[in-house]
Amino acid sequence: MLGHHYESRYRFYAMGPDRFQLRSINSSSFPNNPTHPHLVERAQRAGEQRPPLLPDGTYGDRDWLFNTINYQRNRVWLHYIPTQPMWGEGFRGWKPPPIYWKPAQFGDGLWLQTGPTGRFGAKVLTDLRRFHDIGVRHALELRQTAVHYTRMPLYGDRLKWDSIQGEGTYPQMLVNLVDLQRAIAELFGWIFLQEKMQPTVSSMVPRPTAAPIDPMAPVPRLDHFTGVIVEWAGRTGDFERMAMSHGVAVWHVDYISDPQSEIAPWKGLAQGETIINTHRRAGYTLARKTDIVQMHSARVDEPGTAKTLLDAVLLAETARPPRVPPPRQFSGAAPAGSGGGQSSVATHFAFEQTQDPG
Numbered sequence: 624m625l626g627h628h629y630e631s632r633y634r635f636y637a638m639g640p641d642r643f644q645l646r647s648i649n650s651s652s653f654p655n656n657p658t659h660p661h662l663v664e665r666a667q668r669a670g671e672q673r674p675p676l677l678p679d680g681t682y683g684d685r686d687w688l689f690n691t692i693n694y695q696r697n698r699v700w701l702h703y704i705p706t707q708p709m710w711g712e713g714f715r716g717w718k719p720p721p722i723y724w725k726p727a728q729f730g731d732g733l734w735l736q737t738g739p740t741g742r743f744g745a746k747v748l749t750d751l752r753r754f755h756d757i758g759v760r761h762a763l764e765l766r767q768t769a770v771h772y773t774r775m776p777l778y779g780d781r782l783k784w785d786s787i788q789g790e791g792t793y794p795q796m797l798v799n800l801v802d803l804q805r806a807i808a809e810l811f812g813w814i815f816l817q818e819k820m821q822p823t824v825s826s827m828v829p830r831p832t833a834a835p836i837d838p839m840a841p842v843p844r845l846d847h848f849t850g851v852i853v854e855w856a857g858r859t860g861d862f863e864r865m866a867m868s869h870g871v872a873v874w875h876v877d878y879i880s881d882p883q884s885e886i887a888p889w890k891g892l893a894q895g896e897t898i899i900n901t902h903r904r905a906g907y908t909l910a911r912k913t914d915i916v917q918m919h920s921a922r923v924d925e926p927g928t929a930k931t932l933l934d935a936v937l938l939a940e941t942a943r944p945p946r947v948p949p950p951r952q953f954s955g956a957a958p959a960g961s962g963g964g965q966s967s968v969a970t971h972f973a974f975e976q977t978q979d980p981g
Contacts, residue, residue, distance in 0.1 A: 627841040627932055633915040635885055638662070642879040644887040648936065649842045650850070650872040652907045653914075656684040658692045659876050660854045679725055680797035688722070688805045690906055691850040691872070699862065700772065702851040702871055703819070704812040709828060709847035721751040722804040722811070728793045740790045743800065748787065755782075755807050758814060761827050765817040768824070772816060776809040815848065819869040841921055841932035846870030855889060864937055 633646045634653045641661050645653055666674075674685035684690055687701055695701045707719045714720050726733030726747060733744050759778050766775060783806075786799035818826050830846075850872030853863065858875060866873050877887035921935035 627935065628918060628920050629841045629936055631917045631919060632910070633917075634911070635913070642885075643876050644879070644889075645852070645874045645876055646855075646889070647872065647874045649845060649867050649870075650874065651910045652872075653874065654684075654691050654852075655906050655908055657852055657874070657876070658685055658690065659852055660693050660857075661878065663693050676798060678794070680794070680801040684906055686801075686805075687849065688801070688808045689849070691852055691874070694851050694853045694857075694862070696862075698776075698809075699851075699866075700776070700812040700816040701809060702812070702849060702866065703816040703869070704808045704849045705815055705828075706847045706849060709815075709830075711828070711830070714828065715754075715757065717750065717754065721747070721754045722808050724751075724800075724804075726797070726800070734793060734796075736793070737790070740792055741796070742790045743787055743796065747800070751787075751803070751807070752784070755810070757827070758807065758810050762810060762814050762817075765814060765821060765824060768821055769817055771820060772813070776813055777806060778810050782806050812848075816869075841936045843868055843870050843933065845872055848872065850874070852876055855887075860937060864933065868933055 629648060631646055631648050632651060633644050636643050636645065636657065638656070638659075641659065643659065643661075645657060647653070674682040677683045681688070685692070687704065689706075692701065707723055710718070710720055712718065724733065724747065726743065728734055728736060728741075733747050735741050735744055755778070762775055762778070766773060783799070783803060787796065787803060791799075814827065818824060846869065848869075848871045851866060852874045853859075853876070855875045855877040863873055877889050879885070879887050919936075921932070
């Protein structure tokens with residue numbers, strides 16, 4: 624049986640009261656300011672239902688329209704929300720599509736200021752609705768043959784279209800617009816999840832499949848999704864296998880409780896990475912010299928359990944005896960402060976219901 628090699632990559636973080644490592648086998652980049660589970664849990668205990676809004680109407684590094692968030696067990700399609708590179712050189716004449724538009728208060732014609740108030744230009748209203756309608760038509764086709772995650776997010780008249788019509792102050796109308804963009808992005812996350820689960824259905828954005836860059840590489844290459852952060856102690860093999868097979872970036876997080884340690888325990892450890900990242904924006908950084916990198920090997924067992932390269936990797940991970948990465952010195956141990964984000968904003972992603980009840 625031929626052995627196939629793959630890597631695991633670790634990065635150390637210190638964010639407020641939390642010290643932890645992130646680990647990935649399918650992304651060589653890491654979020655600068657990760658939305659990790661302990662951050663979310665503290666916000667939940669404090670009764671915070673939403674992150675603080677920024678002047679651009681977004682939640683900054685905590686905004687799931689643009690960034691990786693912690694694992695959402697009941698709405699996994701949030702981790703399949705497309706990033707801007709998904710659309711290549713453009714989509715139906717949009718570059719980028721309207722879910723990413725951020726109208727300026729002056730100068731771009733998307734917002735029309737009239738005294739203390741104003742309104743969105745007709746292009747914002749018509750293009751956002753047309754983009755939504757294109758998605759809905761494709762989503763309804765996918766729903767006919769969907770087997771898993773069959774309930775769609777809200778769409779159509781259940782969305783708050785009235786909130787971006789008429790006049791209002793620029794800050795409030797921008798908040799309303801981003802709320803609507805976020806809801807439409809969730810619909811597209813569901814679409815891309817279903818496209819991955821129904822590979823015989825033509826994609827609305829034709830592109831290479833999430834196959835390995837090298838046919839001998841055991842981990843599929845990344846597609847253009849926001850990705851997911853999963854706590855190591857609460858990992859679920861089925862979800863991670865599905866996500867990695869679909870090209871979704873997966874980072875595991877393990878917390879460091881020993882004040883003298885810079886190494887997380889990683890009980891029952893294993894997992895690595897092999898792929899050059901293909902989809903990161905300003906909130907992410909590529910490989911660093913301070914990252915810990917380990918090489919692993921996995922073997923395909925044709926008659927047995929590991930019939931694919933990815934199966935072999937995940938089987939090797941669960942069979943590997945408990946161990947930790949070798950100690951090393953870190954410099955710059957607080958990457959969360961880079962990238963212009965909110966370095967220690969606590970948020971609770973207890974999303975309001977946005978699924979179609981049918």
